[in-house]
Amino acid sequence: MVMFKKNKSVEIIDMFSTHRVSAQFRSAFRPATTTTVWLLKIMLPISLVVRMLQYYGVIAWLAQYLDVVFQYIGLPGASAIAFLTGASVTTYAGLAVMLSMELTMREATIIAIMMLLCHALPLECAVVKRVGSNPWEMAALRIVAAFAAALFLNAVLPEMTNPFVAHPEADAEGTVWTVMELWLLASMKLSLMIYLLIYSLMVVQRLLSEFGVMPLLDKPLRPVMLLFGLPENSAYLWLVGNVLGISYGSAMMLDLEDSGAITKEEANEVNYHLIMNHSMLEDTLVFSAVGISAFWILFVRMLFAFLLVWSRRLLGLSFRKCKTVSKKG
Template identity: 40%
Template sequence: MINGRPLKKRTTNVKWTGISSANQRRVVEAIRGGIPKAVKTIGWLLKLIIPISLAVRLLQYTGLLEYIAHFLHPVFQAVGLPGASAIAFVCSLFLPLYAPIAIIGTLHLTIREISILAIMCLISHNTLFESAVQKKTGSSFWFVWCLRVVMSFVAAFIWNLLLPEDMGMPVGHSGVSLETLAFWPMLLDWGMGALKLCLIMALVVTALMILQRLMEAFYVMDWLAHFFAPFMRVMGLSKDSSFLWFVANIVGLTYGSAILIEQMENKRLNVADARMLNNHLAISHSLLEDTMLFVAIGVPLFWVSVPRVLLAMAVVWVLRLLRVR
């Protein structure tokens, strides 16, 4: 006591200025929930990226990659790409985007070439699984699959006409010619490049997992879905599809498949509107995660986001005019 007055107890809890204790708990839980999921995903990525990138680097070192590229060069040259880039695209058809990105990291491509290849892979990646998801939500598997592959080349052709000629080199590009390296120096060069790519991917994935949890905890996803409802009509879609559109563009068709299927089973969207939504999502989905993966290796954000949405809108309106559902 001082002068007969009791001393005030000092609190040992440090509070974040302007943030209530309830919101603090939400943030902490989002981080706690996001990090383990990110670690698990990163572990899976390492198992995928390292062997794929090493295999491609060995193909490149032995000259087999050039042999394969020789047959594919004419087709991809028409859209401004070297034949070797075909391997990344074919890989993207069957696997998530991390696999073609691992291959891109081993190729000596300019930012312009990576931007064109990126739009192809963004439209046509993991097509077997994602087309199966879209079939489950009302569309024809083969129609969606063919739409994605065809529009990949249409987009690449358009991008080749629109992109500036000189856009620089990608992040981490060593500029070392493999033909001049002995085997062990080549292996070291691959190891350094793979390590850099893995670190970038780890940071991006961790940030995305935490961000997703935070958006769920603070109901941001529900608010944004409501906010986007007026834009659905402009894109040729039903206003009832705004929530599903938002989910697919935030977490993608793979991570969002459970939500998409559940919403369709509960008849939140009729079959005709669901098919139009699927046609849009076939061209443009996962605007957050997938887009940022390519931005992380130097691709300009604009060229892998805004034009993709506009292309998806154009596809939907053309299909509406042709009465193709």
């Protein structure tokens, strides 16, 4: 009788858990659709414009002037268009430009990581400003980090001559309609891929929230915080920023600041890390899906976040020591 009751209880718990899981899958459908439509409204027109500019030779004309700078970081001048698009709009917009260009896998890896370090500057700098960080300083640091990372990758990456995307032939001898047809086919594949990725990410985010997984990871992550030079009590904040993105992370920072759980300076320190290293789950999945190495994405972003925070801490310590010595003198 006792065993029957126990089994019945387990069955009820399992049914309840299954219902909670299925509810997250259902609830993700509408926002995933809305987000995908919003992204495609940005990405598809940009990718079509780039295809047309390529067809009429405008990209090649611009590239000859930009080659002088970008050749030092192992990139063709035309790739500057992808970087500038990503830096000013979103990584998805920059990716749309990349997918419209003829790049080797090596070139695509470099430009992808540049964009991941430096993207959506107007939006994300406005977000970090809300929690007290200097938006101009953050923007400058991200631009410098992007080019520093490109120099580093150009020095260490092996030759990868295989194409990033296999483009069917549609050169100057083809017609505009041929270009349009190829663009439409590529866009359909891209749209499906983006929807599946965004839907999967939203389901994961909802499951983590529904079952309270993220707060449970707070204590185990504290040693990682010390390694990155961040306050111990910022583990949950760091996790939110890395899983959900800098916008969610900043919203959480404001809440923690208001409650007194974290100081303004501690929140600022976390921001220095997050500007280099945020949305790791989404960004890694998206760029891995188009062939960019997950190892280089994770390694370079974590490396630059580590270097930035520790450099800032050491410079601050040196400055305070100099100030103390000058006062004693």
